[in-house]
Structure formats: structure tokens, C-alpha cells
Amino acid sequence: MLPRPLLLYRLTRRPIHSSAILMGGHHIEHWWGPEKAGEREVVGYGTNGEPSYVDRMDYWYPAIRFRKEDEVIAPIRQKEKGNWKNLSAEEKKLLYRYSYRQTLAEFEAPSGYWKVMVSVGATIISLATFYMVFLTLYVYPPIPPTYGNEYKEAQVQRQIVLEKGAFLGPAKYWDYEKNQWKK
Incomplete structure (x- = not known):
């Protein structure tokens, strides 16, 4: 169970502080908070000073890197401290992927989630209509002649x-x- 302030914070800030991963064609929201920071490097202040990773449109710079440092990225991080002209395009992409989960193009790409919402709305409306027809035909008495x-x-x-x-x-x-x- 999360502590009450963090739980309350998550409930009130969830729509803003959410990242979405593409799974099966739909966005599933989740949030990496300070309890999941693990061994990842803190690189900035973040949105509110907490060490958390959040993909947001209005604040592009998360407080921690997306992935923790491992044996693949460690030599490239050392190379990064020098001249960037010595880095290849693949190394730059790898550096980016270890720091951020998505590119801006991937983040802005439409997900098709609106189709799910329209179908759910249409289903609810049709079920309500069928329920009303059922009530009118079988439950309610006929309209009196008065x-x-x-x-x-x-x-x-x-x-x-x-x-x-x-x-x-x-x-x-x-x-x-x-x-x-x-x-």
C-alpha cells in the first residue's frame, strides 16, 4: 500500500503525469514514480523535484533517465563526455533511447483510442435503448384509454x-x- 500523500498525489495528478506505452494498438497509461527509480541516474529537477520519469507534452525533460546504466551504454556515456563528432549516428540513437522512452513523433502519433471510446459509448446507448424497449413492451402496463x-x-x-x-x-x-x- 502506498503512503497516503503519494496515493492522493497519484489519484489527482494521474491524467497529467502519465506515460503511455503502445500495446496491442492501444495506449495503456502508467507512471514511474520515485519508488521505481531504482538505479537510474538523476539528471534534472523534473516537474516537481521528485525523481520520476514522465512523458509529458508540456514538460519534456524528466528527472531521471528512462533506463539504468548497464555494460552496453557505459562506454558510450564515457565517449559522450568528449566531442560529439566522434559518436556515430547509432551511438547517438542508443544514448537517446537510454534517456527517453519515446521520440516526439512517437509520442504525438495517434493511437486510435478514440475508436474504443466511441464503440463503448455506442454500446452503452444501444443497451439503454434495448432496455427501454424491453421495459415498454413487457414490463410497463399498456397506456390507459384516459x-x-x-x-x-x-x-x-x-x-x-x-x-x-x-x-x-x-x-x-x-x-x-x-x-x-x-x-
Whole structure:
């Protein structure tokens, strides 16, 4: 279990502090926090001073490197401290991949996740529609005849004949001498 401040921080900051890896054509979000920094080199302040790796569009420089130093990258790191003209293109790419998880082009590439969201929304709407049709056909009783226009007109005529509601109802607007509605 995470400590309460870190848990609260993760819950409130998750949409901003998330990296996404492409897996099966969909982005799955995760966050490398200080508890997972391990042996990776701290290279900067980061977004808030914590040693964490986060791919973000608004802050490009994470506080720690993406991968920890191993026997493959150690000699290239020593070479990096000298003149960069001595590095080959492959060594520069390897340095980049050990420092960052994605290039900017990979980070901005569309994921197709909107298709999943549209299909989930359409599924929910269709299930709600089918549920309403089921309720209307099999659960709710049929609409009573008192909701029909003929019944309502007959009720108004009955009120006029019986002079019910002569001061408030429909009889108030009926002219009994001319046998028509008042103008």
C-alpha cells in the first residue's frame, strides 16, 4: 500500500503525469514514480523535484533517465563526455533511447483510442435503448384509454354539460346561450 500523500498525489495528478506505452494498438497509461527509480541516474529537477520519469507534452525533460546504466551504454556515456563528432549516428540513437522512452513523433502519433471510446459509448446507448424497449413492451402496463384525445374531449364536454368548474374550468369559457366557446 502506498503512503497516503503519494496515493492522493497519484489519484489527482494521474491524467497529467502519465506515460503511455503502445500495446496491442492501444495506449495503456502508467507512471514511474520515485519508488521505481531504482538505479537510474538523476539528471534534472523534473516537474516537481521528485525523481520520476514522465512523458509529458508540456514538460519534456524528466528527472531521471528512462533506463539504468548497464555494460552496453557505459562506454558510450564515457565517449559522450568528449566531442560529439566522434559518436556515430547509432551511438547517438542508443544514448537517446537510454534517456527517453519515446521520440516526439512517437509520442504525438495517434493511437486510435478514440475508436474504443466511441464503440463503448455506442454500446452503452444501444443497451439503454434495448432496455427501454424491453421495459415498454413487457414490463410497463399498456397506456390507459384516459390519455387518448377522444376521452379528453368527452371529459371537457361532460364538464360543460354539468357546469362543473363554472368559475375556473372549461365551463368558464363556454357560452351556454350560443352553445359555443366564448370569444
